[in-house]
Amino acid sequence: MDVSGGRGQPRPGNDESAEHTGPEAPAPGGTGDAPTAPSAPTPADAKDARPEGPTPDAGAPAPESGTPQDTGAAPDHGPPAHGRDRAPEHPEPPADRPARAPAGRPEHPDHPFAHSGSGKGQAPQRPEERRRGGLLMGRPFGVPVYVAPSWFLVAILITWVFGGQIDRVLPELGAASYLVSLFFAVAFYASVLVHELAHTLAALRFKLPVRRIQLQFFGGVSEIEKEAETPGREFVLAFVGPLLSLVLAGLFYLGLLAVDPSSVPGVLLAGLMVSNLIVAAFNLLPGLPLDGGRMLRAVVWAITGKPMTGTVAAAWVGRALAVCVLIGLPLLTQSGALGSDAVDNVGMDTVLDALLAAILAAIIWTGAGNSLRMARLREHLPELRARTLTRRAVPVESDTPLSEALRRANAAGARALVVVDGDGVPVSLVREAAIVGVPEHRRPWVPVGTLAQDITDGMRVSAELAGEELLDALRATPATEYLVVEETGEIYGVLSAADVERAFVKAMARPS
Numbered sequence: 311m312d313v314s315g316g317r318g319q320p321r322p323g324n325d326e327s328a329e330h331t332g333p334e335a336p337a338p339g340g341t342g343d344a345p346t347a348p349s350a351p352t353p354a355d356a357k358d359a360r361p362e363g364p365t366p367d368a369g370a371p372a373p374e375s376g377t378p379q380d381t382g383a384a385p386d387h388g389p390p391a392h393g394r395d396r397a398p399e400h401p402e403p404p405a406d407r408p409a410r411a412p413a414g415r416p417e418h419p420d421h422p423f424a425h426s427g428s429g430k431g432q433a434p435q436r437p438e439e440r441r442r443g444g445l446l447m448g449r450p451f452g453v454p455v456y457v458a459p460s461w462f463l464v465a466i467l468i469t470w471v472f473g474g475q476i477d478r479v480l481p482e483l484g485a486a487s488y489l490v491s492l493f494f495a496v497a498f499y500a501s502v503l504v505h506e507l508a509h510t511l512a513a514l515r516f517k518l519p520v521r522r523i524q525l526q527f528f529g530g531v532s533e534i535e536k537e538a539e540t541p542g543r544e545f546v547l548a549f550v551g552p553l554l555s556l557v558l559a560g561l562f563y564l565g566l567l568a569v570d571p572s573s574v575p576g577v578l579l580a581g582l583m584v585s586n587l588i589v590a591a592f593n594l595l596p597g598l599p600l601d602g603g604r605m606l607r608a609v610v611w612a613i614t615g616k617p618m619t620g621t622v623a624a625a626w627v628g629r630a631l632a633v634c635v636l637i638g639l640p641l642l643t644q645s646g647a648l649g650s651d652a653v654d655n656v657g658m659d660t661v662l663d664a665l666l667a668a669i670l671a672a673i674i675w676t677g678a679g680n681s682l683r684m685a686r687l688r689e690h691l692p693e694l695r696a697r698t699l700t701r702r703a704v705p706v707e708s709d710t711p712l713s714e715a716l717r718r719a720n721a722a723g724a725r726a727l728v729v730v731d732g733d734g735v736p737v738s739l740v741r742e743a744a745i746v747g748v749p750e751h752r753r754p755w756v757p758v759g760t761l762a763q764d765i766t767d768g769m770r771v772s773a774e775l776a777g778e779e780l781l782d783a784l785r786a787t788p789a790t791e792y793l794v795v796e797e798t799g800e801i802y803g804v805l806s807a808a809d810v811e812r813a814f815v816k817a818m819a820r821p822s
Contacts, residue, residue: 444524453510455503458526468495476577483574494578498585499525501558505589506530508554512547528673529589536778537688541612541620548604555590559583597628599677621685628678636671640664695776699810700794700803701725705734708759712748715740715758726804728793729762736801738762739769739791765793773802784810 444456473491480487506523509532513520521533538544562583569575593601603624611620643663703726706715715727727740744761768787773794775783784792784807792805 444526450507451510451514453514453520453523455523456525458524460527461499461525464527465492465495465499468498472581479572479577480574490574490578494581497578497582499530501555501582501586502530502589504558505551505555505593506532508550509534509547512550516543516547518547528670537617541608541617544611545605545608548601548608551601552590552593555586555593559586559590562586595631596624597631597674597678598624598681599628599674600631603628603678603681618685618689621681625678625682625685628674628681632671632675632678635674636667639667639670691777694780694810694813696771696780696794696805697773697802699813700773700805701809703728703801703804705730705736705801706740706758707732708738708762709757711754712745712756712758712761713753716745716753726791726806727758727762728801728804729759736765736793738764739793739804741790742806743790763789763791769793770795771805772797780810 444458444461447455447457449455469488469491471491472494473488476483476487476490483490502525503523506525510520510523513532513534516538518538519535521535524531524533534547538547559582562579566576566579566583569579571577571580594605595602596606597603598607598621606627607617607620607624609620610623611617614620640663702722702724704715704719704722704724705728706718708729708731719725719727726742728736729738729740730736738759740758740762748756748761766787768783769789769792771780771783771792771794773796790807792807794802794805796802
């Protein structure tokens, strides 16, 4: 597919820009539940409501006034003019490259330019890409591993609680028991990392990209960017994590047989064996966002043939599981069913158990809800098309005054300007935010070339791109505008990153 651009008559795009309807999308859920793409509105929805014909304003329409749209970057209200001190002559539009709209398609309204942020803004990104991952610990298998700040709080808590238990078992250690407990906390999270690496290796084996692994409060998360293609792969991808935790528990048990259980190595091996058994058992619970929930999703998907049905079933089981944890865990602890003595009165331990249950229930409930939202996004993924979101564009030469370029764009119902050389080859894109920063009385003196951003190879995208392929292309080269070309290299129009981001937000608000 030829996406390198080229010469010739530009074909105006669709001018379909989604409305900015809400806040940013939420972060993804657990392993493999990252959102895959935003969704664009269908062309028919926008075309039917579009008024016809631009209304020029004194021959040189000003960009739409108001607050710039939220694109994640501050608007670039740069210097109002660069270069010339006198007004150049106003050249007529070249006869061999007239700006026109396709027949039968209504023109755009009278405000041809929307505000799309600064010329060096970020391409649309999934929300989790905007957050810091924490402390980078390494890149096993090329996947970055981060330790979130919340991990340090949990490590301190584990050191305090487990250190007290070691002090009762091995009182001769004294204060050194807390050093042993700190070693246990690190070793436990190393086991969690091995659990997540199992998910990562399975994903890489199935050619699913993994964005990162993050160790955080109550465990870890492997952020897999794409969904497994079959329910069988989905099941394997979810099962390998708990399986490896069980294997680690078995290895620690074998090590425990070779040492004195009342020694420091024996206490550590016993603690790691029990903790890995708990991790495996907890993750096998059949509700999203846990691994058992993804296994349940795979089973329902295989039976019904519909991945969305599997997601809905596993997510609601996850929510029911959250309620059971919230109510059942404190009751089990107080009754002594988990191995401790029964408690008749309400003390500090009971309050801590209730708090722990509330935190676990909130994590499960939120993860299940996120899984549902991500599944709805995947349903709308095919609707996100470069051809749908592309704005009409007109070609202008770099020395064309801004007022004249806007007049041509308004006459053609276009909302973007492409700077071309003498042979008609596109060389740069005029930044909308820079246009906004130029006062109207200065526009006859400002050449469009001073407001343009050079087109790099990554800023040329094919009009045939859609869904996740389109998002990947935009994330690879962050910019605010992209040149959209046909397979033949003919100019189709200009794609604004702000339009794609608004389409993402709109997709989050749409029902399944």
